[in-house]
Amino acid sequence: MQWIAQGFIFRRITSPFHQLDPRVKLLVSIELFTLSLLVGSLPEVIIALSGIFAIASISKILRRISRTLTYTLFFAIIIFSINILVGYPLMDAFVIAVRFLAIVGSTSIFFLTTPPDELELVMKWFRLPRDIVFAFVTAVRFVPVLMMDALQIMDAQKSRGLELQKGNIFSRFRRFIPILIPLIVDAVLRSGDLAEAMEARAYGAVKKPTSLYQLEIGVWGKVATILSITLIVPLAYLFLFLM
Amino acid sequence: MECEYISTLHIERGMVPEERKSNNGLIISFEDRTYSYLNCKEPAIQNINLAISPGEIILIAGPSGCGKSTLLRSINGLIPHMYPGNSSGKVSIDGSSVDETSITEIAKKVGFVFQNPENQIFMFSVERDVAFGLENLGLYHEKIREQVDWAIQLLNIEKLVNRAPHELSDGQKQKVALAGVLAMKPRILILDEPTSLLDPFTALELVEIIKKINQNLGVTILIVEHRLDLLINAATRIICMSKGKILFDGEPRKVLTEKKLPRIGIGIPTITRLHRILNEEKPVFGKIPLSADELATNLKLILK
Amino acid sequence: MIEFSSVEYRHPNGVLALRNIDLKIRKGEVLAIVGENGAGKTTLIKHTNGLLKPSKGKVTAFDMDTNDESVANLSRKIGIIFQNPDHQIFSESVENEVKFALKNFGFKEEAISERLEWALNFFDLERYRTTSPMLLSGGEKKRLCIASVLAWDPDVVVMDEPTVGQDFIQKERLIKIIQMLVSKGKTVVIVSHDIEFIWPLQPRVIVMCGGKIIADNKAGKIFQERELLNKARIVKPQLQELSEKIHGESSGAFSNIYDAKQWVISKLKSD
Known part of the structure; x- marks a missing residue:
């Protein structure tokens, strides 16, 4: 029971990815999410997953994300078995199941690297x-x-x-x-x-409360945005039309 | 009666708050205030008359359910704005009537620290939480930064700014709650049993901070506390309440001589109790001591 | 009766909360556990009835190893009264709140009603019998919690911060309850940082700091040691301060105000 309580508590970690503007983190997460949705074959799945794990390792959350994915594995197995039962080929069923893992992984990246107060911003x-x-x-x-x-x-x-x-x-x-x-x-x-x-403490005193922190994308944020878009767009194009 | 006359006159003329300030120099005044909660026949406070000047440190004592909390909430406007009920008489802060001023307007003048610090920390980092009130008031970013830094420095919690609430000890939480209130630079600070969850050392630390705030910033302080011994040396005045009424009101030494205190459920410090039974035996032990030191000096003189 | 031998406890999050605890709680004694917030006091008492099991070492209570016994079995002998009454009150009436534990422990119908009558009477809750306990005042809720534990007549009574949020009248009642328990030969363990409250009981005192027991002695001895108290962030009782100011450091103090009065009056006469 106490162990579960611990799981709910956000841990502050410092990593290059954590320090990015939360909007950039959200963007990266959405990009990976889109990529995972588009996945249709084994090499594509591997590309999407390696993208997710690369970001996770930069953010030092590999262990936590693996734990989340282990729980998700249960559902992935169910999806796999249903697909087999319905009559999909083995490889297709496998890709669909792993795609589910990738989708969960990409969303967790945002939630595991963004403290609640940044989420609020x-x-x-x-x-x-x-x-x-x-x-x-x-x-x-x-x-x-x-x-x-x-x-x-x-x-x-x-x-x-x-x-x-x-x-x-x-x-x-x-x-x-x-x-x-x-x-x-x-x-x-x-x-x-x-x-x-x-x-x-004057909650509701003015219609639009101000904030101590202001969101600022910053140099690294811009770099990360540009880099991630230039990587994702061709990849998505590739996934959709070529592979 | 005079006060009441003056302030109603001003309201009729529709003067701006700044011009109403001269309320005989009082920062808080209760004029025959009675209040009962909705669905409650018995009034929670009854015929309260109280005049508080700027810069006082007032200790409010009384058994549970005596109306202390109601009294405090009548000052910062939670009563009657958040808890509508039946009231008569008047409460004024800085010359303006609490009934006619919005809670948010009062919140700029009156800071309120509640009993359980856990339930008044809203944000995930100490710094953000200290800024909470200022953000609500819609201050400029730079102004918020300035006042937050000021409050954090005042309470010496620079090391905690990036901590989350669950990473703080009870004493630290109470300091953060206090900082969040002080950042709004109130003229009145109300504390409702702020030390009940703290160990004595941490409680004493908090009392020192409160004294400092009073002396350096001239903030008027009202504090409810069961443990009189903790604050007896800091307070300039003690108010004793029982069953919704103020029974005694005066300087600590004067109030402590009241024989009735234990009977109405107010525990006096051990040392004062000893002095009392000594004086009953033989009335030669001088004025009421507020600390073990004072009584020891007294005894040494007498026994030599 | 209860024995800790080299007990260590590590929280699931890895924090070491108890280190190397050796402790014997004897029958009929009053034991006060003091120390700053987070020193491990509550963690320690949770080991007495098996709520927590030691990570290393062993706790035995009434010749039972707490590792092998259910909390219910141990609680039958060791009643813990926790700090916050709101964390246990749930019944629709005061009566049922008291009966809850009696039923859990499988008391017979007649025994239940007998114990119930005793508890309601002793704790002055008779008139609230059918009232919802949520409507009681803070002090009454506290009394109800104590009543609901003492109703099953445990041999050891453990109280966690009994004075928090309690006013003078309630504290006086608590003292009376503790004295009653002592007179019945019960063992009483009190966790508290209210030194003025525990001083007149003149208990055996355990000082905790950073998960360790750093002192274990009679109250009269413990509160003479300024360095020890500073380390554990505890203040001295006022009567101790007084006697030190009169007799100098490390002198024994008056155990209560009446002793002090006797001393002063006799001194006055002899002068």
Whole structure:
């Protein structure tokens, strides 16, 4: 349980890719995503995957992305088996399954390298309403907090003799009630506190709040943008029409 | 009565807030304020009269449920704006009525640090969180930067600027929460049991910071705290509440002599209690001590 | 009764939270665990009923190895009362909240109602019997939590920061509850940084710092050592400060204000 809580906590890593403007990271991620969608043969799959792993290794997230992909493998296998059952040739089924992995990998690159506060800036840049952006930020911010609360509640109830592992599925579900109720109450109390604190710090004073940080693409951002586009466009053309 | 007359007069004339300021030099005033929450028959605070001058450090004490929190929330406008209820009387901040001023407008003058620091940190980095209030006010980027850096320096948390909330200890979280409030340069700072989750050393550190803010910046401070011993030396005034009313209000030494305090649920410091039972035995032990030092000096003089 | 032998605990995220803990908790004693936030106090007490299992070393409680026993079995003997009442209250009535653990532990119907009556009476919660516990005040919720644990009559009672958020009246009640437990021969373990609260109990004190036990002695001795206290970021009790100011450093302090008064009055008479 504690291990899961850890998984939700964003880790700040410094790498050349992390330092790029979040919009550039989003662009690269979208490019890789598009490439993965267009994949149709084994060499193409290899190109797309190596692109993803290259970026992952620059960003020092190889281990984390591999872990995500290991979980995804389960679904990939299901996709593979269904395709075989439906009657696709072995190679085609394989490519389709691996393409799924590539799609997941390309999206995780953005989420694993972009801290939530940068994500918030990107959302603002897309002119999403302030309330929605803030709701998102708060949700992400409080996931680990509520996870820790859940652990404490479980400790308290286990100390009062609650045994979660006992019984059949139905009675097990019932055993979670003493954990769920305090957790919900706790979340409600926290949100009340948050609402007060927001008001006390002038939330909603002006229509368009400003920001401490401003998005700036910078020299490396421009280089990365140009480089990635010049690489992707011919590749996509190749995938679509030639290979 | 006079105060009330003057301020209503000004409102009628529709003067701008700056010109209304001369409220007998008071920064906060309660005039016969009574307030009850919706669906609650009993008023949470009752006939509160209070006059606070700029620069005071006021300790508010009382058992749980005595109306302390309601009192504090009546100052920064959460009551009545966020919690509408039945109220009578008047609260003014800097001469303008809380009932007629929006919370965001009050937020520029009144900083509020809540009990649980976890629930008042919104952003993923300390720096961003300190900027939160200023961003909300729509200040220019450069101005935000300046005030954020100022607050961070004031609280000595330069090392933490890039940390995420879950990478902070409880004491650090409380400092970050305080920095976020101070960055808005309030004239009044309210703290609701800020040390309840901290160990005594960290709590003392926080008290020192609060004193510094008061002395160097002239910020008026109101602080609710169960542990009187922590703040008794810093406070210029203690207000004791019970059942929604102010029972005692005055300098610490004067309030501590009140016999009723333990009965209404206000614990006085061990040293003061000792002094009290000594004086009951033989009234020769002089003025009420605020620290072990003071009592020791007293005793040495008497026992020599 | 409870014994830690060279216990080490590593969090799943790799942080070493307990190092080389050797500790014997004896029957009938009051044990206070002090130290700054994050020193490992809560991690330590979670080992007593098996909520956490040691990464290295061994914890035995009532001759059971906590590694082999279920938390429920251990909790029957060792009741932990956690800091935040909102983290355990879930029933629709005060009555059911108290019954929850009794049912979990398989008490018989008559025993349950008998224990329930005792708990509601002793903790002055009788009039709230059918009230929703969520509507109680902070102090009442705390009492309810204590009642719901003491109802099953554990031999060891562990309290994690019992005074946090509690006012003077509640603290006085807590002291009375602890004294009652001691008089019944129970073992009481208190984790707290409220030194003024634990001082009058004159407990055995364990000082923790960075996951280690750096001192283990009677309260009277521990609070004389300024260097030790500074290291663990603890302040001295006021009565200790007072007696040091009068008698000089490292002198024994008055254990409560009445002792201090006796001393002053007798001194006054002899002068």
